[in-house]
Amino acid sequence: MPSYTAPTSDTRFILQDVLQLEKYGHLPIFAAADAELIETIVEEAGKFCSEVIAPLNPVSDREGCTRHADGSVTTPTGFPEAYAQYCESGWGTLALPEEFGGQGMPHILATVVEEYMNSACHAFNMFPGLTHGAVSAILEKGSDTQKATYLPNLVSGEWLGTMALTEPQCGTDLGMIRTRAVPQEDGSFSITGTKIFISGGEQDLTDNIIHLVLAKTPDAPEGSRGISLFIVPKFLVNADGSLGERNPATCGSIEEKMGVHGSSTCLMNFDSAKGWLLGEENKGLAAMFIMMNAARLSCGNQGLGQAVLSYQNAAAYALDRRQGRAMGERADSSAVADPIIVHADVRRMLMDARGFIEGFRALILWCSLQLDLAHGAETEEERAKADAMVSFLTPVLKGFGTDRGFQTAVNMQQVLGGHGYVAEWGLEQCVRDARVAMIYEGANGVQAMDLAGRKLARDEGKVAESYFSLIQSECDAASAELDFIAVPLAEAVCDLRETAQWLVKNAGVHPDNLGAGSFAFMQLVGVVSVGFMWLRIAEAAKSKLDADEGDRTFYEAKLTIAHHYAERGLAEVPMLKRQAQCGAENLMKLSLEDFEIMG
Amino acid sequence: MPSYTAPTSDTRFILQDVLQLEKYGHLPIFAAADAELIETIVEEAGKFCSEVIAPLNPVSDREGCTRHADGSVTTPTGFPEAYAQYCESGWGTLALPEEFGGQGMPHILATVVEEYMNSACHAFNMFPGLTHGAVSAILEKGSDTQKATYLPNLVSGEWLGTMALTEPQCGTDLGMIRTRAVPQEDGSFSITGTKIFISGGEQDLTDNIIHLVLAKTPDAPEGSRGISLFIVPKFLVNADGSLGERNPATCGSIEEKMGVHGSSTCLMNFDSAKGWLLGEENKGLAAMFIMMNAARLSCGNQGLGQAVLSYQNAAAYALDRRQGRAMGERADSSAVADPIIVHADVRRMLMDARGFIEGFRALILWCSLQLDLAHGAETEEERAKADAMVSFLTPVLKGFGTDRGFQTAVNMQQVLGGHGYVAEWGLEQCVRDARVAMIYEGANGVQAMDLAGRKLARDEGKVAESYFSLIQSECDAASAELDFIAVPLAEAVCDLRETAQWLVKNAGVHPDNLGAGSFAFMQLVGVVSVGFMWLRIAEAAKSKLDADEGDRTFYEAKLTIAHHYAERGLAEVPMLKRQAQCGAENLMKLSLEDFEIMG
Structure with missing residues (x-):
């Protein structure tokens, strides 16, 4: 079974010595997070991920999710309890606004925790991970009523969110969607269509699920200029905040896939489901990109997380496994064989991994800092500059980060030889799980x-x-x-x-x-x-x-x-x-x- | 479900026009294979692999192999029938010596068929594939009695063989094996030990299994200079050729692994099993390398086979899937979207695949030709030169071929986007199956x-x-x-x-x-x-x-x-x-x- 220890010393080195966070202490955005608090959060998050979340990873791969005849979905053993603990400890709310129950901390801290969560159990972290995108979209585009209705429970984790974009005939080219949204007299819309590849479309972690659904209104222009984004809750929310009627937004099947088995990838049927327009009609793509950009940065972090998990286990194996002899002087000439870490080619693989991991960790944290500065730097010029930098580097974090994260997992699997190919050691799961991040979210x-x-x-x-x-x-x-x-x-x-x-x-x-x-x-x-x-x-x-x-x-x-x-x-x-x-x-x-x- | 059509036109182009096989027609080794016969074999092998073997591939992945309480192993549905047909049609005996029932054709033809078999169902082809190694070792190192006892049935496919080398504590460094071989009065040895990762160690395709087992005799020198190779049949063979006593060589478990689920990867317990020395005592490594070199060339061919299968399915998807619009002139401006093959980046992935596939196919066939010339060229100088070339390039065929085969499968999976990650389309199986060839056989x-x-x-x-x-x-x-x-x-x-x-x-x-x-x-x-x-x-x-x-x-x-x-x-x-x-x-x-x- 693979083991995982959060690399908190390296995180602290990057935050303190490489990025020198104390230089930004005077900015309001960093007011809630002094050096000591940051250190505590990093250590506690590391502990939580290593101890509570990491043990779920192999189980979740073996068990996967199960859809029952009534359309309900059961997540792997331990997920509901761990999710409750995750919410209770507030790990998902660090960088969310205090106004809706978040902790108002800088994004850079959320990025740290997210890396650890991804290493510990990528599939588990997809549930809260996608919700962050939904929160961003509602925060930016939602009406006051929508914010009040959905944000407090999404922020606290009481409810989870989804991004319901893809359809059988379209993924990248969302202008081709066929899901229809027909306006109703009460101001809501009636949503009908089929969405596929909806992560967390159905699950047993939360009482309600808030789907953000792309659909077309009757007279919408063709292509991507005619799509709108809708809030479609699994259960309608009564005026007093209690859950009302079950909306006909149901899981028709879950996909059999290469990895991240603990995440339910649902085909969702919307059958005259009640939904509400989020933002302006026909401007759905812009709203969608708010979610998407958050998700893309998170994807890069998934690549990093898998690289770390696989490195740790490959390094432990290479230090332990004795096979062959050093080419130069032997450390212990009385032993039959040396640990394989003496071989230059094994070191090459491990050091390539370190080169990516530690450099990319610094990069993603630096970009997260830019995200914080884009909101919280002193001058408009600095804010604009930071924003432009994040925008430029987001596709790199996603595309390069997930590519190299996968490649690292593959190389680390190689370090274990035959033991890397069998399920027992967990490396093959890293490879299968890491693969998806190169594909989804663009x-x-x-x-x-x-x-x-x-x-x-x-x-x-x-x-x-x-x-x-x-x-x-x-x-x-x-x-x-x-x-x-x-x-x-x-x-x-x-x-x-x-x-x-x-x-x-x-x-x-x-x-x-x-x-x-x-x-x-x-x-x-x-x-x-x-x-x-x-x-x-x-x-x-x-x-x-x-x-x-x-x-x-x-x-x-x-x-x-x-x-x-x-x-x-x-x-x-x-x-x-x-x-x-x-x-x-x-x-x-x-x-x-x-x-x-x-x- | 993935589809496969054997690329016979390209094979014929390489054999006829690139390698110009007719130039070698005067050599006895090519006597059995004139241009017309070669063409017939290529076409018929292609047909057999596409029609009979390829349909087994997705089934074998889903079902895998099952070990029962009595240690017996069931292979996937359809394997026994297909194997019988494979033997009957003689696809495994092309390049084996006529003396023992083979067809005495050049190796280059066997390499062609092997590529098609690997594309059609990698896991299935591992059963006969490893047997070829056992045949080579017995041919070169066996006594006349051993040859007479084992070769006819191994050549015909009536029996299958294994390579039992790896143990829990050693893979690459075979000098560390612990399996013991104690000489008996009748000239046989009593073999005791545990071997792991034994492909086809137990199966239901043949009545007998001939294990080639590395073990140490009691006074053997330490390390790799003290290992010997033994023939250990599942059932002892009576003097009249009928099957005798069951040898205590049993499957203790089968591995759960990333892919090639149709191949049974066995832990084998040899519990005072009767075995016979193959070749000289303490010279087992040299004998083992005869098997291994054959296996390594075959591994490179597995990389090629997976690359071809994944390319064919990715290309078909890219021609069919409409998404987005061409950046330049559109072929059909009335359609909502163009097939994704119009995008330069999709073409890059497909053409990279073609660059590897067609070039590497020529390379492996050229090397197989060198193998034929190493045995059958006119002068000793030519034979030695060809032999040295094969020897030099064997690790390249294995290491580079399987690396790039896997990389190609990963890239082809990428062409399908989300559909590449779900099981339905078969691309994720290609990636999981292709991965093993980078690991095994060195x-x-x-x-x-x-x-x-x-x-x-x-x-x-x-x-x-x-x-x-x-x-x-x-x-x-x-x-x-x-x-x-x-x-x-x-x-x-x-x-x-x-x-x-x-x-x-x-x-x-x-x-x-x-x-x-x-x-x-x-x-x-x-x-x-x-x-x-x-x-x-x-x-x-x-x-x-x-x-x-x-x-x-x-x-x-x-x-x-x-x-x-x-x-x-x-x-x-x-x-x-x-x-x-x-x-x-x-x-x-x-x-x-x-x-x-x-x-």
Whole structure:
């Protein structure tokens, strides 16, 4: 059975030493969270996830969810009790507004807890995770009545929410939805249609479920400019807040899938269900994107969470499993064999994992800090800058983070050899669970187009350029002792800038040139961004070592992994640059018939 | 449900036009297989795999194997009947010696059939697949009595074989096995021990199972120089060939694993089972490697098989699924959406798959041809040269082939978005099934060390150099119209040569430098080798086009994919070169404690 211990020391190092949160202590958004409180929250969250949530993970995979003949769904053993404890401890409400019962803490803290939850049990965390998206959408687009009716119970976790977007005939292209919303005399709408892949569409954790449903009103324009978002509760809510009539929003089946078996993936039938318009009619896509952006950042965190869980178990195995002998001097020549961690190739896999994990953790926390600053920085300029940065990097966190999270899980499984392939050790579950995050909330190819198209090309690369300049300036300012990373990173940023410019220019020649290079470009931004974070980590570690503060081995290990990332991680840059600049011409040459079954 | 059609046109193109098999028609080894017969076998094998075997694949995944209280094992519905048909049609005996009932055809034909079998149902093909290894070992090391007793029934498929090597405490490091073999007065040995991960250790397809078991005799030297290989039949064989006593070689449990559920992965208890030494005492490792080398080439073919199956289904989905609109001109502006194949990024994934599949198919067939020439070429020099080439490339076929086969399955799953993650479409099964081939028969990291250590460094790069020169000379000789691939391939070979030289040189400085670069080196050899095949494919396609023979669109598509591979596939070369030459110093810096749980 896999084990999990929350990496709280690394989290604290990033918050305190790399991101230097105390610099932001004067901002109201950080008022509720002083250094001591942050430390307590990190430690307590780590304990809760390791002790209460992690044991659910293997059970949830084996048992999965069960749909009964009446359409009700049972979640795995232990989920309802653990969920009650999660709500009671307030782990889901950290960054939600105090007005509706939240704790008003910065997002960066919620991101920390979310990482631990994802490592401990990805499937479990999907239930509250998606609810955060629903809360954001209602907060931003809801009427006062809607806020009062739904937010307190969604924030407290008394109710859970869903995002009901996908239909059998459409996923990415939501303009094609067929679910209908017919206005009723009382101001509500009658919603009819079938939605698929609805995570948590039915469950036994909460008394009520608030579905946010995309549908079309009768005279809506065609395509994505004609879709609206509706609040459709499982049970209607009476004026006094008590639960009323059962709405005909029912689970028709649950999917059999590769992993995250503990999360119920439902086909939902809305059969003249009562719903209320959220935000403006035909502006549903914008409202949906509020949910979606929150979900995308969370997805990146799922990639990180799976990478951490799989690393911890692979490292423990590599330290314990004796097989073969060291190629150099043997630590213990009397033993028949050495632990496999002596082999350079095993270390390569483990250190690649560390390079991703610790660098990406810093990146996602830095982006979460930008999210906080986008709301709470002192000047409008700072707020706008932070907001633009989060917006630019969100598809990278999602697309790159989930890709590399999965790849890390696959590599960690490899460390265990045959034991990685059997269920007993849990690594194969990590791989199956991690896989989904590359697909849902916008498949990674869609993230890449969001980055290269909307985020890069549409503003002609201005936000990107300010990000590249930031990295460049920190490379220039780095002390000579950090040349081992600052020099290759500076080169990498030049390659990245050149690639961005190439894409902006050639998007004008033909928009397919964007699509042809978008995926490699997203990976390139990810690789360089993680390198950027390693520069900062190395700076922070060096300061600590220079000042002779704290645990030297911890900081020395950081420099070693920074070095590893600089020589091996950044080695991807020339490849990605070349692939991003290939253009579409050759890709578009094959006819449809050429793609048909070979031979 | 996934569908599969054997890619027989591509196979025939490679055999006839790329490898030009007719050039070898004068060799006795090809006597049994003229062009017409080859064509018939390819077509009939394709039909058999598509129609009889492929329907078993989803069923076998759902049902898996069942062990009963008495230790017997039931394979999935349809396996016994299909296996009987497989034997009857002789698909397993193509390249086996006529002396024992085989058909004496070249290996290259067996490799073709194996690819189709792997695509159709990987789990099913593991049963006969491993038996081929047992046959090779008995053929080469068995006494005349052993050959007469076991080979006819193993060749015909009447019995199946296993490779019983791994034990709970050892996999890669077989010197650590604990299974004991005590000599008996009648010349047999009494075998006692526990073996794990034994594919087909128990099954209901055949009346008898011939286990090849690694064990240690009482006074054996320590480590791998003290292990011997034994023939341990499930039922002893009487002098008249009838089955005798049940040997105490029993299945204690079967593993729950990520995929290939149709293959029974058994824990086998040998409890004073009767066995006979195969080959010399204490020379078991050499005998084992005969089996293993056959298995490794077959593993590469499993990677290919899964890549093909997943490509076919992803391409069909991409041609059918309408979602979003083309970025350029739309083929059909009246439709709400275009098939997703119009998107450059979807094409990138599909064409990457084609680049691997068609190039690697040529590579594995070329290597199989070398295997045939190693036995049947005219001069000793040619035979030795072919043998050295197969030996050098075997770890690449296994390590690179299974890695890229898995990666291709993952990418093809991505093409289907959410539908790739649910069981219904079969893509997630491809990913789970493909994963195992990177692990068994020597994990891919072990393949990389075999390549960089045994194959490269021990002969100081001589075989490698002759391979690189071959590629170089074909680049030099290529016509100017093929510069688009010949030029980058020639550069890539220079990088590869330089990397090989670096490894040979730095292995002398410290052997860990090999381990530190071995994995990237193996990938590099793989990437360049597939590029080499694309050059040959492009040459063959160009000849056909120049001569205006056959289906122009088929050959034009080949040139387009060759172009794709040249610009995107070979783009990996600078990265792999850099990673292979990093050396071990930084990798070996972290202490064991540094690898312990982070935080």
